[in-house]
Amino acid sequence: MNAEIISVGTEIVLGSTLNTNTYYLSKRLWEIGINVLYHTTVGDNPKLLEDVVNIGLERSDLLIFTGGLGPTADDMTKEVISKALGLKLELNKNMEDSLKDYFNQTNRLMSSNNIKQAYLPEGAKILTNEIGTAPGIYIEWKEKKLILLPGPPKEMELMFNKYVIPMIQQDYTIKIKTINTIGIGESTLETLLMDIIKDQDNPSLATYAKEGQVDIKIIAKGYEEEKVNILLEDIVKKVENRISKYIYSCDDETIEEIVFNKLKNKNMKIAFCESCTGGLVSSKFTQIPGASEVFERGIITYSNKAKIEEVGVSKKTLERYGAVSEQVAIEMARGLLNKTGVDITLSTTGIAGPSGGSSSKPVGLVFIGIATKEDSYAIKSIFAGDRKSIQNRAALKAFDELRKIL
Amino acid sequence: MNAEIISVGTEIVLGSTLNTNTYYLSKRLWEIGINVLYHTTVGDNPKLLEDVVNIGLERSDLLIFTGGLGPTADDMTKEVISKALGLKLELNKNMEDSLKDYFNQTNRLMSSNNIKQAYLPEGAKILTNEIGTAPGIYIEWKEKKLILLPGPPKEMELMFNKYVIPMIQQDYTIKIKTINTIGIGESTLETLLMDIIKDQDNPSLATYAKEGQVDIKIIAKGYEEEKVNILLEDIVKKVENRISKYIYSCDDETIEEIVFNKLKNKNMKIAFCESCTGGLVSSKFTQIPGASEVFERGIITYSNKAKIEEVGVSKKTLERYGAVSEQVAIEMARGLLNKTGVDITLSTTGIAGPSGGSSSKPVGLVFIGIATKEDSYAIKSIFAGDRKSIQNRAALKAFDELRKIL
Structure with a gap:
């Protein structure tokens, strides 16, 4: 399955916002075995977006959109995609109620343009947004899958992990283990683990530096879960023995x-x-x-x-x-x-x-x-x-x- | 002039590298008055890149490429673009000499595949790379401008500022003002300012929501600085009068x-x-x-x-x-x-x-x-x-x- 990530937002093409969403999504998709072939970014312009949607439909099987799902006039990802696919937008009663609830609970007035968030392309599924008003949308169309997620990274990441991953995961098993280290630099760590990194294709091992910390991500893949577990545990043990004093968690905790x-x-x-x-x-x-x-x-x-x-x-x-x-x-x-x-x-x-x-x-x-x-x-x-x-x-x-x- | 930024690199579509080049280039292009309409990223794959080049030539006047100019086999941006434009690659004698000099000066051996960096599409200009081996390339082709820059951000930024900006700069002025608001949602704010937003093309006005806050960015353009200032101040005053109680800064402070x-x-x-x-x-x-x-x-x-x-x-x-x-x-x-x-x-x-x-x-x-x-x-x-x-x-x-x- 070939994927394309399409970011919608004038703030990105104008250089006001660094596009971290594509980075996050590419990494996560790679971890579950999906090839990302293209990233495309386009501003909040319906005509240009429609062209981008059509190009994407021609060359990719899975299209993941971020941004342009909010309540304002320049948010029109859903509308443009529905038009490009020839799908009608229908008012979703549940969605309307939950929007009203959200505004009641937070003691805010629901403005009239918020109601547009309760409209869904026919046949589409809602992906609930637990920390914002813009729901995500999942569309299956002629063997293609289109997923629309909101732009704010926190909302996007939560929804991607909770709803999208189970929907698009391939049928082989992928197991990931993250080992969190502290007190050692990335290049020193890489030198200590060089033979393990070089030797391995499956499981693969990569280091990710954050401020003052380095995470080691080990990914094992295969069709039999039992074998994948063994592959993974083997490498995890090797790494643990080698650098135990720098490891503070093997469960991706802070x-x-x-x-x-x-x-x-x-x-x-x-x-x-x-x-x-x-x-x-x-x-x-x-x-x-x-x-x-x-x-x-x-x-x-x-x-x-x-x-x-x-x-x-x-x-x-x-x-x-x-x-x-x-x-x-x-x-x-x-x-x-x-x-x-x-x-x-x-x-x-x-x-x-x-x-x-x-x-x-x-x-x-x-x-x-x-x-x-x-x-x-x-x-x-x-x-x-x-x-x-x-x-x-x-x-x-x-x-x-x-x-x-x- | 409508621009497109095309990043070439498998490491980006796989999520190993965060694409900061597009962010940098978009911001700089916007500052000199050039509209960026698209970002596209594609891996080191000649067939996919060629399609991307053809799409870019159709929809954009200025195409800026980053990445894929190095000496290794998977660096093929120059080759693919030359093919797409129907231009021959010719050995550039000056370039060959300066490459040899570079390796002599840095006491390194020049490998045989480095010589491929001395080939240029016919009619193209070299953009010197003072801190690396991959030169940039400037091509004019049927009213279009194509600029090829190396992927490493430091090299790319230096060459862009030194050579590319003077080649593409427009001669008009751009002024930007950011108004920071708090205590009002993005959609309510937009409703309050709708007539100003809709009426205006220059200056343009857009809202950007962050958690609990909304920024308003106002951009004025024109050929005479004096007039641009007046345009900008007019709208800023209108906005200030309309929503003064939500504004906490007009200078982009926290x-x-x-x-x-x-x-x-x-x-x-x-x-x-x-x-x-x-x-x-x-x-x-x-x-x-x-x-x-x-x-x-x-x-x-x-x-x-x-x-x-x-x-x-x-x-x-x-x-x-x-x-x-x-x-x-x-x-x-x-x-x-x-x-x-x-x-x-x-x-x-x-x-x-x-x-x-x-x-x-x-x-x-x-x-x-x-x-x-x-x-x-x-x-x-x-x-x-x-x-x-x-x-x-x-x-x-x-x-x-x-x-x-x-």
């Missing part, structure tokens, strides 16, 4: 989820005292549903006054070593532990930049403090990048240190 | 930057007391360089115990109204103001979900409290979406309320 689960299983409570990360550690942690079961409180002691008042850092220590120091990191963590009575605390203090650095304390210098009833200590790191990267890497490192001690 | 600048100008200090946003408000704020000038501290009172101990919320209020209530939001903000002595405080308390909701207090319900020396109050909102969206929208709303009061 590092904060790992920390959350460890704390929950041990029935422990945690609190954070942040300076340079400015709330990012707490914010990442509280994105996890149920965080309140283990997270007791967070304090962002951005000023020295706050460090003294909130967690009892001594004025002397601040004067002697400066706010960005091992000693202050430890006092922050210990002070918060004493104050709250939780089982473990973590602190951050550093220089996120762009200014404020010196030769002895450069931009990127971060101390992470950890305190438990038995022990307290600090870890020194120097991170590269701009302010946002430094804050991000510091937060990742903080969770990695928690993972290690837990 | 809402937290607006709040930061207002606080800084008024020489005020702020502190946050977060519950449902879990540190996100503080984290967004401390991403701004220099945040410490106005941000004194943040407290994430996730547990009731923390709300009582840290900011003196009364046990009675918590029992009577629950943690998610107007009363608690106000007590959090007021308590933090008393504790820290800053000029203004903001609090959040709500139900981010996915669980914890009830019919009287559904998931998405958020109270934002604000306290100053003169006043304290809370605002009730209900946000849609998943946990992350609700936290995000609540943080945006928090900054918007600060903007209004400041």
Whole structure:
């Protein structure tokens, strides 16, 4: 099955929006064994889009569209495709009701142009959008499959994984295992695994670098599930043996989820005292549903006054070593532990930049403090990048240190 | 002049490489007044590429190709295009010499397949590549312009700016203004501006929705700069008058930057007391360089115990109204103001979900409290979406309320 991904949106052809949807979809389609042959992008122009649809129908079996499903006048992907296929648009009563519900629940007024989202090409199936108003649409037409997804990446990805993958998956088995690593660069990791990467066609192994982390994706394919499982497990074991100390998950979890689960299983409570990360550690942690079961409180002691008042850092220590120091990191963590009575605390203090650095304390210098009833200590790191990267890497490192001690 | 950007590379259609070249080129072309109508991406396959070239020649005046100019067997952009245009490839002596020089200078051996890079379609011009071996090529053919650039972004960008821009630049002026709005949905906004949107071709006006916010982009073009400015300012004023209460910036700033600048100008200090946003408000704020000038501290009172101990919320209020209530939001903000002595405080308390909701207090319900020396109050909102969206929208709303009061 040959696929084409068609992105609809003037903001893309004008260069206001980077097209990450095609990247995401190509990767996911490749993982389930579908060849993508073309990407096409066109602005919100019905005539040009119609030509693109007709070219796509001629050369591809599976056409995946993103964008142009919203309520406004320039959203017309559905209308143009229906016209090109000769299908009528019909009002879908369920869809109309669920739109009304959505607006009622969120206490917003449904504007008259929202109703156009409740129209579907005849014979098409709805793909529910749980986090937005624009539903997806699935059309089968003369041996071709057309899938219409909304443009916002979060909505598109959720719907693609939940509804589209089961509809288009080929009948051989594909198993994917993602191994998440931290604390090792992509090229070093690749060098360590080079013989495994080179030797293998099935399973295939690829590395994907994210900020401060590298994921290893292992993909095994075949017609017999049993054999595919064995192929996959073999390689996973090899990789695990080779780089075990950098692996924090084999289930594609985030590092904060790992920390959350460890704390929950041990029935422990945690609190954070942040300076340079400015709330990012707490914010990442509280994105996890149920965080309140283990997270007791967070304090962002951005000023020295706050460090003294909130967690009892001594004025002397601040004067002697400066706010960005091992000693202050430890006092922050210990002070918060004493104050709250939780089982473990973590602190951050550093220089996120762009200014404020010196030769002895450069931009990127971060101390992470950890305190438990038995022990307290600090870890020194120097991170590269701009302010946002430094804050991000510091937060990742903080969770990695928690993972290690837990 | 209508343009099409054609990217050649199997790594892109397979999802191993994010296509940033089209994004870059679209933005640059748009800035110099050239309409990009299509992006097309195709793998390293001569037959498929030839079809793509033929489609491009039919619908576009300017075709910019990236990728497939290297020395290896699967690099065949130049060969396929020459074939499609019926042009012979000729050995270019200068090019051959400069290739030899390049390899001599960099002390590398020139492999026999490198010589294929010295062949040019008859009548074409060379675009020198100063940082790589693959030269660019410029072809004029039957009123059409074809430009072939290498795939590596650094080489492509350098050559595009140095050689291509002067060749294709139009002689008119383009001015852009972005108006940032909050608190109004895209479709409602469009309804309010419909007559302006419909009436106008130049300047053109388009809306771009981000989570919880909508940007309005206004673009004016013309041959006389003075007239273009007047055109633009006219529409900007019309839009401002129509929807002034939703506009938070006319300079494409983030809402937290607006709040930061207002606080800084008024020489005020702020502190946050977060519950449902879990540190996100503080984290967004401390991403701004220099945040410490106005941000004194943040407290994430996730547990009731923390709300009582840290900011003196009364046990009675918590029992009577629950943690998610107007009363608690106000007590959090007021308590933090008393504790820290800053000029203004903001609090959040709500139900981010996915669980914890009830019919009287559904998931998405958020109270934002604000306290100053003169006043304290809370605002009730209900946000849609998943946990992350609700936290995000609540943080945006928090900054918007600060903007209004400041």
